[in-house]
Amino acid sequence: MSEEKQRRPVLRWAALSVLSAISSAALFGLLGLWLLLRPDGPLPDHWNPTKRLTVAAPVTIVTRFQMMRALGDVAECRAVLDQAGVAFAPMNDLEVDENCGIAGRGQLSKLANSRLNRVETRCATVLRLAMWEHHVVQPAAQDLLGTSVSSITQIGSYNCRKMRTSRGSDGRWSSHAKANAIDITGMRLADGRRLSLLKDWDGDDPEAAFLRKIWRGSCDWFRLVLGPDYNQLHADHFHLENTGWGFCR
Known part of the structure; x- marks a missing residue:
C-alpha cells in the first residue's frame, strides 16, 4: 500500500475530529448564551440585550441596542420612562x-x-x-458645581413650522414640526442658583464649564445638537434633536 493511501484514513480521522470539536464548541457556546440571556440568568440587565433599557443602569456596549429598541416602540419607551420615575402623561397622538x-x-x-x-x-x-439628564447633567453638576440640578428650563418641543436659518425661513420643515427636538435654555440648581445659556455660557467660571460639559455630553444621546457657538439663533438655547447624522456644534 502506498504511503499516500496510508495517510488518507488518518487525515479523514483528523478532519472529523476537528469538525466534531467545532460542533461541540458551538453547541456549548449556544447553550451558554441561552443560559446567560434567560430572564433569570446571571447576566446583569445592562449587559443583556434581551432585557429592557433601564435609565439609571450603567452604560455598556448593550445600552445603545436597548435604547434603539425602546425608541422604535412607543409602548416600550413609555415602560422605560415609567420605571425611571419620569412624569410623562400619555396623550392621544396628534x-x-x-x-x-x-x-x-x-x-x-x-x-x-x-x-x-x-x-x-x-x-x-x-x-x-x-x-442625558441622568448620565450627563446630574454627574456634571456634582463634579463641577457641588450640587444637583433641580429643574431644567425648556422653551418648546412641538411647533408646526418650517426651519429657521440666519437668512430667514427655510423651505424644509423643522424637526419641531413632529416634536423630534426640544430647546433647553437653562437650569436651576438645588442650592438656588439659576443658570441660563444667554448669560452663563461664556467665561472661565465653573458655571460656564458645566454648561459646556453638558452640551458636549448631549451629543452622546441626541443625533443633532446645536448650541450658542453654532449661530445667533441658538445663542440662548441648546437644540437637542432625535433625527440627523451626528452633527454637534
Whole structure:
C-alpha cells in the first residue's frame, strides 16, 4: 500500500475530529448564551440585550441596542420612562398632516431627578432627554458645581413650522414640526442658583464649564445638537434633536 493511501484514513480521522470539536464548541457556546440571556440568568440587565433599557443602569456596549429598541416602540419607551420615575402623561397622538404631528405623544413635567416646565412632546424625545439628564447633567453638576440640578428650563418641543436659518425661513420643515427636538435654555440648581445659556455660557467660571460639559455630553444621546457657538439663533438655547447624522456644534 502506498504511503499516500496510508495517510488518507488518518487525515479523514483528523478532519472529523476537528469538525466534531467545532460542533461541540458551538453547541456549548449556544447553550451558554441561552443560559446567560434567560430572564433569570446571571447576566446583569445592562449587559443583556434581551432585557429592557433601564435609565439609571450603567452604560455598556448593550445600552445603545436597548435604547434603539425602546425608541422604535412607543409602548416600550413609555415602560422605560415609567420605571425611571419620569412624569410623562400619555396623550392621544396628534395627526395634522404629513409634515406636522406627534406620535407617541405626551406631556412631560419631570425627569428622573429634575422637573421641567410642562411640555408636549413625543416619547422618543423624552427618552433621550432622560438619558442625558441622568448620565450627563446630574454627574456634571456634582463634579463641577457641588450640587444637583433641580429643574431644567425648556422653551418648546412641538411647533408646526418650517426651519429657521440666519437668512430667514427655510423651505424644509423643522424637526419641531413632529416634536423630534426640544430647546433647553437653562437650569436651576438645588442650592438656588439659576443658570441660563444667554448669560452663563461664556467665561472661565465653573458655571460656564458645566454648561459646556453638558452640551458636549448631549451629543452622546441626541443625533443633532446645536448650541450658542453654532449661530445667533441658538445663542440662548441648546437644540437637542432625535433625527440627523451626528452633527454637534
